[in-house]
Amino acid sequence: MIKFKVTYPPSANAIWRHKGRGMAYRSPKYMAWLELNAVQFLVKVPHKPIAIPYKLTVLATKPDKRRRDLDNIIKPLQDFLMHAKLVEDDSFCHWIEMKWVDDIDGCELTITEL
Numbered sequence: 738m739i740k741f742k743v744t745y746p747p748s749a750n751a752i753w754r755h756k757g758r759g760m761a762y763r764s765p766k767y768m769a770w771l772e773l774n775a776v777q778f779l780v781k782v783p784h785k786p787i788a789i790p791y792k793l794t795v796l797a798t799k800p801d802k803r804r805r806d807l808d809n810i811i812k813p814l815q816d817f818l819m820h821a822k823l824v825e826d827d828s829f830c831h832w833i834e835m836k837w838v839d840d841i842d843g844c845e846l847t848i849t850e851l
Contacts, residue, residue, distance in 0.1 A: 738847060738848065738849050738850075739784075739787075739823065739846075739847070739848045740845070740846070740847045740848075741778075741845070741846060742841065742842070742843055742844065742845050742846070743774040743814070743817060743843055743844050743846065744770065744773065744774060744843045744844075745797065745798070745799075745800045745810070745843045745844060746770055746810050746813035746814055746817070746844065747764070747766055747767050747770055747813055748805075748809045748810065748813075749809045749810070749811070749812040749813060750809060751764055751766060751767060752764060752767045752812065752813060752816075767813065770813070771813075771816065771817055771820045774817055774821070775817060775820045775821035777821075778821040778822065778823060784822070784823065786822050786823060786824055786825040787823065787824045787825065787829065787848060787850060788824075788825040788826075788829065789829060789850055789851070790829050790830075790831040790850070790851040791824065791829055791830055791831065791832075791848050791849060791850050791851055792830075792831065792832040792833070792834070792848070792849040792851055793814075793815070793818075793830050793832070793833050793834070793846065793847070793848055794833075794834045794835075794846070794847040794849070795810070795811070795814060795833070795834070795835040795836070795844055795845070795846055796835075796836055796838045796841060796844065796845040797810060797835065797836070797837060797838065797841075797843075797844045797845075798837070798838055798839060798840070798841050798842060798843065798844075799837065800843075807835050807836075807837060808835070810844070811833065811835065814844065814846065815827040815830065818846075818848070823848065824848070831851055832851065
C-alpha cells in the first residue's frame with residue numbers, strides 16, 4: 738500500500754488546449770501541476786512502478802465553494818500516477834473509490850495492490 742497527498746488537481750476539462758486545426762497540447766497549468774507534485778516521487782522516493790492490478794482510493798477537499806464534479810479530478814490524478822512513475826500504466830487500475838472530505842488539504846491517494 739502507498740499513501741500520500743498531492744495538491745488539488747486541475748479539472749479534466751483544463752488538461753487540453755487547442756491551437757489551430759486539430760493541434761492539441763497539454764495546458765501549461767496542467768503540466769506545472771504534474772511537475773510540482775511528481776518531483777517528490779521521482780527524486781525523493783525510490784520505487785518500482787506498480788505493474789499489476791491496483792485499487793485507487795481518493796479523498797479530496799474542494800479548494801473553494803464552487804460546485805465541482807468529483808469525477809473531473811480522476812484523469813489528472815491517474816496521469817500523475819504514471820508521470821511520477823508510481824504505476825506503469827493507469828489501465829492497471831481495476832477499482833476506484835472517491836469521496837469529498839473536509840479535513841485534508843488537496844487530495845489524499847492510496848494505492849493498494851489487488
